[in-house]
Amino acid sequence: MEHAHHVEHPDMYDAESSKVGMWLFIFTELLLFGALFVIYAVYRYMNPDAFHLAGEELNRVIGTVNTVILLISSMTIAMATTALQKGQRNVAIGLVSITFVIGLVFLVNKYFEWGVKFSHGIWPGSEHMMNEMSHGEILFFGLYFVMTGLHALHIIIGMAIMVFAVRGLVRGKVHADRPSLLDNCGLYWHLVDLIWIFLFPLFYLIH
Amino acid sequence: MSGEKHHIVPYRLYFVVLIALLALTFASVWITSIELRDYTVAAALLFAIVKSYLVLNYFMHLKYDKPYIKIMVGFVFAIFLVMIVITFLDYLYR
Numbered sequence: 001m002e003h004a005h006h007v008e009h010p011d012m013y014d015a016e017s018s019k020v021g022m023w024l025f026i027f028t029e030l031l032l033f034g035a036l037f038v039i040y041a042v043y044r045y046m047n048p049d050a051f052h053l054a055g056e057e058l059n060r061v062i063g064t065v066n067t068v069i070l071l072i073s074s075m076t077i078a079m080a081t082t083a084l085q086k087g088q089r090n091v092a093i094g095l096v097s098i099t100f101v102i103g104l105v106f107l108v109n110k111y112f113e114w115g116v117k118f119s120h121g122i123w124p125g126s127e128h129m130m131n132e133m134s135h136g137e138i139l140f141f142g143l144y145f146v147m148t149g150l151h152a153l154h155i156i157i158g159m160a161i162m163v164f165a166v167r168g169l170v171r172g173k174v175h176a177d178r179p180s181l182l183d184n185c186g187l188y189w190h191l192v193d194l195i196w197i198f199l200f201p202l203f204y205l206i207h
Numbered sequence: 208m209s210g211e212k213h214h215i216v217p218y219r220l221y222f223v224v225l226i227a228l229l230a231l232t233f234a235s236v237w238i239t240s241i242e243l244r245d246y247t248v249a250a251a252l253l254f255a256i257v258k259s260y261l262v263l264n265y266f267m268h269l270k271y272d273k274p275y276i277k278i279m280v281g282f283v284f285a286i287f288l289v290m291i292v293i294t295f296l297d298y299l300y301r
Contacts, residue, residue, distance in 0.1 A: 027280075030283055038291055064232070071232065075225040190262055193262060198259070205235060
């Protein structure tokens with residue numbers, strides 16, 4: 001008789017499975033960036049002087065500023081999960097919104113940073129790069145644009161997930177007993193932070 | 208399903224972790240600006256590893272997760288390490 005009429009779907013929500021699923025996805029991301037880090041390591045090993053020279057071109061100040069604000073944003077989204085567990089919904093919404101704005105600031109900084117590179121004639125395949133740079137410098141800037149670009153794409157995706165998390169919070173679909181969307185949003189954002197923690201020294205600090 | 212009560216991490220702990228992360232960031236900026244020659248890369252990576260340990264444990268809650276999740280994460284980083292070692296063995300001895 002169960003088949004006769006449509007029964008309400010049982011709630012399949014399982015916080016732990018959601019978390020494990022998110023971690024499995026994060027592993028694929030780690031290996032994606034991991035492969036790029038290996039490429040960076042090999043090319044750096046083969047062209048130490050060119051990487052040294054090209055690294056001087058990058059602005060340490062803007063790199064440090066972006067590191068600081070990204071770390072702060074990681075804290076605010078981590079605090080949002082605490083707020084939700086304490087039942088402070090509006091605080092959680094506020095904290096995720098702050099995180100979103102910080103992500104936006106990061107992208108604006110990146111825009112100006114890349115803009116300066118472009119105005120110096122440095123972009124993948126540019127005339128200046130092909131004619132005046134050594135093989136190693138071309139590799140450095142190629143990796144710089146691919147890796148920071150891919151990272152910026154992840155920032156944008158993370159911000160998109162935050163929009164869904166806030167929508168869930170506002171509509172009451174994400175709450176203390178059903179926090180997975182916010183938790184996974186946070187995990188993703190921390191991954192973005194984690195990748196930047198390695199990108200920053202490798203590109204901006206090591207000369 | 209949700210038998211055990213979730214560990215609620217206090218705001219203050221997150222703030223303390225952030226301060227530690229910021230301190231490590233400025234320390235890594237400082238240490239790479241002085242002349243260490245070959246040790247610059249090692250120093251910068253060491254700071255990055257400590258920072259990622261803090262992010263994974265506290266921000267990503269691994270510290271409060273069940274052992275099997277920690278083991279999985281450790282395993283993936285081990286694979287990554289093996290990938291680096293094998294790549295460099297290839298380049299050094301080809």
